[in-house]
Amino acid sequence: MVSQMIDIIVNGKREQVPSGMNVRKLRDWVKPDANIMLINGYPCSLDEILKQGDQILFIRKGEVPDPHEFDLLFASRHSRKVQEQMKKATIGIAGLGGLGSAVCIALARMGIGHLIVADYDFVEPSNLHRQQYSINHIGMAKVDAVVEIISGINPYMKISAHRVRLTVNNISDIFGDADIVIECLDQPEEKAMLIETVIEYLPDVTVIGASGIAGYGRSNHIVTRRLTNRLFVIGDLASEVKVGQPLMAGRVGIAAHHQANLVVCLLMKDPNDVVADVD
Incomplete structure (x- = not known):
């Protein structure tokens, strides 16, 4: 029988x-x-x-699961359709502070195939209040610390790490292979420079920026906005850093995960469900 x-x-x-x-x-x-x-x-x-x-x-x-088993485990959670799109993607991350370090970890857990990361800074004790580093990372270059963290999460992800200050002259070379660049810089002039340079010199690349993420409370005021076909901005567009309104882990983390979630939506060619109407 x-x-x-x-x-x-x-x-x-x-x-x-x-x-x-x-x-x-x-x-x-x-x-x-x-x-x-x-x-x-x-x-x-x-x-x-x-x-x-x-x-x-x-x-x-x-x-440690072998690469094939690791891929199957990701696909069993994300679905094969989503996982195939994640594996093919190259994502650039400009800045590895509170936003960038959190976005890197989220994308590693999502199975992105290739990350390009750039930051010139080193981990210092004051970074621990909102950035994804640990005591043992103090004194390390942030790019090296991120590589170490990600290798413990997704050891088969390709990471291209650049310890450099981003300028108009090097952005195209560093992020030229990216499908999407995520702006995670601190200073307004640096943010504008990064976005303007990518939009002008990398015509096939989409940019995800952030503006208005300081302070605490008002979690639902942090939203995803489409400003142009190739530019999205995360935040409330108003909450700037000032006395009594610092950058804090909660709101920074919300914004970072908006950025990571938008990456998936863009790769799956379905960003509209997460995009708010521009006021």
């Missing part, structure tokens, strides 16, 4: 197994040295019976 088969997903890959198979038999077939077993995101016993549609993850503690 032929056993009835059920469809399951094992470490991100679709498989058919006999109905009534337990986790132990599957583990011994797929990954005998696994010592952590999860079904549908929860720990399970080796004797648990598999059911139609179950998603099973076998892990050996401390082992």
